[in-house]
Amino acid sequence: MSRIKRAKAKKANPFSARNQDYYRYLTEKGYVQASGARKEFKVKPIGIIHSSLKESAGSPLQPRMAEGVKATITIYKKFTRGLKDLKGFERVWLIYWFHRAGAPKLWVVPYMDNKSRGVFATRAPTRPNPIGISCVRLLSIKGSKLYVSDVDCLDDTPLLDIKPYVPKFDSFPVKRWGWLEKSFDKKAKADERFEAKAKTKKEV
Amino acid sequence: MSRIKRAKAKKANPFSARNQDYYRYLTEKGYVQASGARKEFKVKPIGIIHSSLKESAGSPLQPRMAEGVKATITIYKKFTRGLKDLKGFERVWLIYWFHRAGAPKLWVVPYMDNKSRGVFATRAPTRPNPIGISCVRLLSIKGSKLYVSDVDCLDDTPLLDIKPYVPKFDSFPVKRWGWLEKSFDKKAKADERFEAKAKTKKEV
Incomplete structure (x- = not known):
């Protein structure tokens, strides 16, 4: 890889530490929206x-x-x-x-x-x-x-x-389960x- | 409600028993796609x-x-x-x-x-x-x-x-949990x- 190509590759990586700092700065200042703020995602049935x-x-x-x-x-x-x-x-x-x-x-x-x-x-x-x-x-x-x-x-x-x-992963012992504690009805x-x-x- | 309005309302209800039968006929024959076959749905963050x-x-x-x-x-x-x-x-x-x-x-x-x-x-x-x-x-x-x-x-x-x-609703006693039985690693x-x-x- 030539020096120029390497420099370009470095710049293009959006997840470099430097770019991540910049991204955080932009989102904190409100210049760009955090990815979580994306308006919608598409799902397709499997x-x-x-x-x-x-x-x-x-x-x-x-x-x-x-x-x-x-x-x-x-x-x-x-x-x-x-x-x-x-x-x-x-x-x-x-x-x-x-x-x-x-x-x-x-x-x-x-x-x-x-x-x-x-x-x-x-x-x-x-x-x-x-x-x-x-x-x-x-x-x-x-x-x-x-x-x-x-x-x-x-x-x-x-x-x-x-x-x-x-x-x-999925089974937790819990003591409180809200309104359902009283009104749970198996039938x-x-x-x-x-x-x-x-x-x-x-x-x- | 007038007789005509009532008749229109009856016809417009896509979930009437008659229309559901017809819908089932159409999907079974392959004339229309079942709703599950819809290509995509949109989700939006809350x-x-x-x-x-x-x-x-x-x-x-x-x-x-x-x-x-x-x-x-x-x-x-x-x-x-x-x-x-x-x-x-x-x-x-x-x-x-x-x-x-x-x-x-x-x-x-x-x-x-x-x-x-x-x-x-x-x-x-x-x-x-x-x-x-x-x-x-x-x-x-x-x-x-x-x-x-x-x-x-x-x-x-x-x-x-x-x-x-x-x-x-969410906690089930199970005996088999596949490949994870052997390779589960808490750390x-x-x-x-x-x-x-x-x-x-x-x-x-």
Whole structure:
């Protein structure tokens, strides 16, 4: 590499210590926006969850209350290589898009309560970014198909990510869990309150 | 409501039983794409995580290995109403964008191993949709600021969602947790392998 090329390469590296200091100076002074302030990001489904839950009404609220509810996940061909080594895990996190959720609401009356709660203190789907997480049981993998159980996702849910469930990463002993301590109800079922159609009906 | 208006309203409701049957017919025959097949969705940050972790190198891998690492989260004003009732929870899930991650890779050599693993069997940030989940300790909330601990997120991380950590929803006793059973290492630290800059350097 010539001296000139090397000098150019050095200058072009946006992560050099010098450039990082300059970047920090610019963001602190407000001349540029920190990357976190970027207005939006795009996500694309890596597959689709096909489940027997066709409607919110009567569906289980969480995987814990969905024991035995099975689903087949079709992973798009271009992503199937990423499934290597997954079958060793008993449970996996599904990260998905609440495709049937209505418009975001900052206060919601959750299924297990009759008071308005801040949406970030609930698992309701009508969130500013309608992303859901569910820890389901992995039964088997065949090619690009995942067979799972304990699923609380509606049919046709767009899947964004799969992560292994690792007890040392994901299980925490906690003493306080807010309003749910008192109103947790194992038998509660979903209804249509968070569906897009509820709004459609009102608007009509 | 006049008879004509009522008739129009009935027709306009895309979620009527009749229209749903028709929709199912269309998707099954392949005439239209199921909603899960939508090509992309947009997410917008609800706030920014300000942490003391300025670089991947030397950072903790997971909240469990980040005990005492503190961060301040600034929630954008328009979303702060959604924080109501959150303070009752000891821990919360942060759902965020891996803003420093390099291009997606379907096989990665994770921090705790020296073999290539499918990315969906790891928690590496170079995922098709670079979304991370971390269960952190909630210390306090003051207005639009959240003070948290046990944080493994890099400074300036765009926050997409907050969910309460509910042991009855999120903690599962599992016996099998794949390749991590053998190679879990509590002392492992992150390095720069998944950073965007590694690619930048190669490209230069």
